[in-house]
Amino acid sequence: MDVQPAPSRTGQQRVQISRIQGNAVGPAFDEVAREEALQLMVNSQPLAILLRTPGSDLELALGLLHAEGVVARLAEIASVRIAPSGQRDLHFPQLELELDPEAENLVDVKLRAPLPDGGLGWQRALPSSSACGICGAATLEALQRFQDPVEGDFIWPIERIFRLPEMLAASQRVFSSTGGLHAAGLIAWDGSSMVVAEDVGRHNAVDKLVGRALAEGRLPLTNSAMVVSGRAGFEIVQKAAAAQVALVASISAPSSLAVQTAELLGVTLIGFLRGERCNVYSRPDRVGAPGGPVAG
Template sequence: MSSAAPRRPVIAVRGGVRTTRRDRLAAEEPMEIRVTGPDGVTTPVAVTMRTPGDDFALATGFLVTEGVVEPGTVTRVAYCDDVEREDQRFNVVTVRSARPVTPGPDRAHAATSACGICGVTSLDAVEVRCDPLSGGPRVPADVLLTMPDVLRAAQRVFDATGGLHAAGLFDPGGGLRIAREDIGRHNAVDKVVGTAALAGDLPLHDHVLMVSGRAGFEIVQKAAVAGIPVLAAVSAPSSLAAAAAERLGVTLVGFLRGDGYNVYAHPDRIVP
């Protein structure tokens, strides 16, 4: 399996001084996700550009948050042996489900690491049906404000490369339960959700999801499908993300940094 932070020779210029050194870069490789239903039929679902590592969690989280498989129905996850090139063996993952699967719209071309909904032909096609979330934890504001630093401290590959996003699952007291990194922000979220799904912990009604970048529509959708009622980001949400959060019952926090934040939807879960 490839390294998450391979080394590469670079020319570095600092203060006019030119040196050659080896630098670590954030790895980016394609991964094909396949799903097998109880009938034994295997279907390619998507190809996503990701940072190698936690591949089984990524595949599981993607399929769960996209509505392809139901939480709790995954019976096996494995790399595929039937690949034409041996160097691609660890870039194809098959998830087996005990219940019928819903592959949905065609996404079987490579989606970029920046894109969470690439390959989907319409907004209606990507809206996973789920009931609006109710209840959930009440999070003290002073606890919320500690989460960016806690998540940042867990970003080990970012420390080496400076090129990865992160997602973290917190309890209402600010304890970090799961932290994952990836070159794609949506992949980092899928890795978190997939880790919880494989542990049998979905839905995550009593948790907070923290992301290191902006909050787009697809991240709000993934949080809602996983049952996470509070989503916080260090950067801005999009207008569609705010509208989706309002509709899906997700508390959406943006610009969480320093001593401040903005709440864009369902503020009652944040305790001043």
Template structure:
């Protein structure tokens, strides 16, 4: 299986001098997703939990509705210059084949859709209504989630170069944490895990992400029925619009004991 870290030579310059030393970096490699042998898309990701990644991606895009919709998922033969399998092509066989045209997906921030078109498109994909006011989450518990997430980011400890995403209970218990060089991939891996564990809709869980809250992350949370999304950094304007329309609680700038609540404050116990 592909490695998640790699070593590269670096020239370290600091006030104490200049030294040459190896540095540990996060691996970034393409994953081609195929359905029935037909190329669907390519995403740049950190190897690991690829099966979850594909499940989460196909689910968020509305191509599958359950884990049972994928009959098989297997790596295709592909070798590097040393004759080793690259594990960079994953082909899934769908239970109900659907006509699929390779295309840039809505989750790509460069897709060119305007705000209203994007919101309308997402609205048609939402499977689960998100109930107002539940679950109730204590703000002290919410404030601790970035630290809980960070403590479980093992590859980030080695590289400093990966996004993290975690699913937590309302009591602050970590159920699953995934890392990836792409923030959307980390969330897809989590949603794929939840789908395969029969945990969707995740109407009692909290999604915590290590970076900003983009439109695509709110879209994925809403598709999975996740009612609360917390982020260490800022949301975008479209992310706030979608969260408000979908009934999500969206919290940004979760740092220490402070945070910004952009919508859905009725779920928070102050």
């Protein structure tokens, strides 16, 4: 089908508001972050509904499927049906894209093999029943059985780590006008520029980064670092580790399960990265201080 790409929706929307400044009240306009539901399908079967910021629907879908263990390599994908309005970048030569204007807020990833029954990826290894439910220990045990540890061994100079939040903020295009989006940035050890994704969901931003790398044939992301604008929870670390990202840094706090996951999978986890200070929670040997690698 010969379809001309339609302009994608931007990540922001202009709304009319009432603005109060001191004792003055008057009409005004404001830019808010766009949030819409996306139907993710695999082999034309509904899989999940995601709340996201439109514009990188392809990357979001592929990143989520990679993190969940559904897609490991680009060769496993036969084609992707997507509405051009939900995708800014349509130049992925290694992917067969079916542009369907009627597929609004929908991505259908068609695999060369059927989807397995039961849970996805590492979640298939979780116990099916338990008197105490699914606890952190069960989650880590299931993850260890499914996911390989991270192998990157490059040492990141602390001066370069300190610059990561500034590099991320400089590339947050939609956040600068709305103040309402999370962001994740990815940089290679030998690179000078950062690839950034924004979304109303912090996990979505990470999925978009990994999904773009998958679509471009750049996985695994060995010896790369990721910086996130929000809290570093379990899912952030798990998604990064699935892509073999060796270092994850957050300007905020990590959770206890995130720290345990980072230790289990060999991820260097950094929190409270602000100015020239940070906390290193796991694998400090990848952090290069003036006197050499940080001791564990």
